[in-house]
Amino acid sequence: MPAWHRVSALGRIIFLDGLRRHALVGLVLLSLAAEVSGFLFMDFFGRDIGRASSDFLFSVIWAGGLMFLFFHAVQVISWDEERKVIYTILSRPLSRAEYVLGVFTGLLALLIGLQLLLGTAGYATLLVIKHSLATFYFQHLSLAHYLLTWAGLAVMQTALLAVIMLFSGMVRGGFPVLLLSVAYYGICAGLPVVRDSVDAHSAAGYLLQILTALFPDFSRLDFKDMVVSNLSVTHGMQVWMNFGLVLLYIGIVTGFASRIYARRDLQ
Amino acid sequence: MRWYRWLLLPVMAAYVALFIQVESGHRDTTPELTPTLPARMQQVAWSYMHQLGAEMLYIKAAVFLGGRSPNTKPESYAPTLADHFDVMSKLHPKLIDTYFLCESSLSWLSPDNARFVNSILDRGIAARPKQWMLPFFEGFNHWRYLNDPKTAASYLWRAVDTHTAPRWVGQLATILAAENGDIYGGLAWLQAMLEKETDPDLRARYKADITEFRKAMHVLQAIHQYQKVHGHKPAHLSELVPHFLTALPTMSHGFTLTYDPPRLNLKRSREKQQRKKEQS
Numbered sequence: 047m048p049a050w051h052r053v054s055a056l057g058r059i060i061f062l063d064g065l066r067r068h069a070l071v072g073l074v075l076l077s078l079a080a081e082v083s084g085f086l087f088m089d090f091f092g093r094d095i096g097r098a099s100s101d102f103l104f105s106v107i108w109a110g111g112l113m114f115l116f117f118h119a120v121q122v123i124s125w126d127e128e129r130k131v132i133y134t135i136l137s138r139p140l141s142r143a144e145y146v147l148g149v150f151t152g153l154l155a156l157l158i159g160l161q162l163l164l165g166t167a168g169y170a171t172l173l174v175i176k177h178s179l180a181t182f183y184f185q186h187l188s189l190a191h192y193l194l195t196w197a198g199l200a201v202m203q204t205a206l207l208a209v210i211m212l213f214s215g216m217v218r219g220g221f222p223v224l225l226l227s228v229a230y231y232g233i234c235a236g237l238p239v240v241r242d243s244v245d246a247h248s249a250a251g252y253l254l255q256i257l258t259a260l261f262p263d264f265s266r267l268d269f270k271d272m273v274v275s276n277l278s279v280t281h282g283m284q285v286w287m288n289f290g291l292v293l294l295y296i297g298i299v300t301g302f303a304s305r306i307y308a309r310r311d312l313q
Numbered sequence: 314m315r316w317y318r319w320l321l322l323p324v325m326a327a328y329v330a331l332f333i334q335v336e337s338g339h340r341d342t343t344p345e346l347t348p349t350l351p352a353r354m355q356q357v358a359w360s361y362m363h364q365l366g367a368e369m370l371y372i373k374a375a376v377f378l379g380g381r382s383p384n385t386k387p388e389s390y391a392p393t394l395a396d397h398f399d400v401m402s403k404l405h406p407k408l409i410d411t412y413f414l415c416e417s418s419l420s421w422l423s424p425d426n427a428r429f430v431n432s433i434l435d436r437g438i439a440a441r442p443k444q445w446m447l448p449f450f451e452g453f454n455h456w457r458y459l460n461d462p463k464t465a466a467s468y469l470w471r472a473v474d475t476h477t478a479p480r481w482v483g484q485l486a487t488i489l490a491a492e493n494g495d496i497y498g499g500l501a502w503l504q505a506m507l508e509k510e511t512d513p514d515l516r517a518r519y520k521a522d523i524t525e526f527r528k529a530m531h532v533l534q535a536i537h538q539y540q541k542v543h544g545h546k547p548a549h550l551s552e553l554v555p556h557f558l559t560a561l562p563t564m565s566h567g568f569t570l571t572y573d574p575p576r577l578n579l580k581r582s583r584e585k586q587q588r589k590k591e592q593s
């Protein structure tokens with residue numbers, strides 16, 4: 047049986063287990079209800095209604111994804127360890143590295159499924175809002191930019207998921223993984239702000255630049271401002287390089303997560 | 314557990330009574346605008362959702378302005394409100410509603426507030442260069458609250474440069490420029506507008522304005538000639554007649570020529586316009 051089949055089989059189990067959890071079903075329903083409340087949110091704005099609605103909907107999708115990561119994904123490996131399921135799984139012809147990749151694949155499928163559902167509902171909401179308003183208040187809605195923004199959001203949260211896998215292999219228990227993941231997310235959010243206030247050519251500036259390799263600047267994949275613009279999608283190589291950079295980062299972190307878990311003392 | 318049931322009823326009744334009391338007190342309180350955290354801190358806290366953070370602050374400010382008591386002195390909330398606009402425009406510089414609310418709620422309070430609003434509008438102009446209303450607001454603030462028609466005209470021209478502004482903005486810019494002594498600039502702008510204009514009514518209006526600007530320009534040229542001959546500018550326009558001008562021009566279409574040495578200003582008189590309207 048090839049390694050990929052073993053990984054995807056475990057991924058399928060994790061995916062189905064996630065679908066059975068009422069908490070995740072509740073999260074999906076809550077997020078969809080929040081997206082529908084975009085119709086109320088838009089009433090607070092007098093002019094830039096399209097922009098405000100788009101920001102709101104992407105914030106809901108982001109918040110839904112974060113809740114999935116911080117309340118479900120951080121616990122999956124620790125659940126297997128606490129319930130001793132890990133021994134059953136590893137007694138099969140499955141290496142520890144394949145186990146980490148399998149869990150990652152299953153959680154990624156759940157995350158992308160959630161994002162697809164919320165993204166589709168979000169676009170439908172934006173279409174309804176656009177057609178309910180005069181053109182002046184919502185001039186452009188670009189599907190290409192919407193997809194680009196959605197892809198940026200999905201890649202950012204996939205990177206967070208990879209880091210959660212890394213921390214899950216490094217420490218025991220869901221709560222320490224949650225604390226480490228939140229701290230990592232806080233550093234990633236804060237580092238660009240600190241970099242902006244420090245001279246880029248000073249020693250501190252160079253140090254912060256190096257730290258950005260460890261804690262990526264996710265704001266580079268935030269294209270929310272373009273969703274209601276009429277700009278061309280081809281924004282040069284920079285956009286695709288940012289995507290490439292984070293995708294490589296995900297690959298490296300997942301690789302490290304697998305190696306670290308392979309050396310982990312499970313007793 | 315029967316005693317617990319008896320205790321629960323008075324506790325619930327007390328809770329409902331206290332709740333009604335607290336809520337009625339809350340309804341009578343004057344709404345206050347609580348201070349906001351600095352932009353950098355909010356940028357980190359909101360992270361990917363920082364645009365939503367700015368929009369929440371906008372809603373907070375708009376709800377406060379709509380719900381405040383008519384007796385509330387604007388000076389009491391102006392600094393906190395200004396902080397809100399500063400943070401909003403830093404977190405989400407593209408949101409146009411911020412600038413409209415900022416202009417309408419702060420600029421008229423004092424020249425310092427007008428200067429602050431202009432600094433916020435500068436952020437908006439950088440983020441939304443195609444929006445003609447933002448430079449128009451800034452030009453208006455310079456003219457109305459800062460008594461600086463020259464800078465006002467430069468902002469109105471920026472509004473015209475967006476190619477989205479209505480045609481009257483360009484005409485307003487020329488009038489403001491001329492009011493500040495920039496008659497050459499105003500004339501050049503009017504001629505450019507005339508070349509682009511296809512509407513016969515507007516063309517007629519521009520042509521009439523150009524005639525008045527040309528009259529003012531002749532006087533300006535006479536002042537320069539006087540200065541070449543005498544080494545200084547005349548104290549009064551009457552000194553130009555008859556050696557440099559056969560007669561001082563008679564201005565029409567609401568324009569008046571004022572001489573405030575060394576500056577010659579062409580102003581559109583509102584009184585004359587009003588009189589003309591009444592006559593017609």
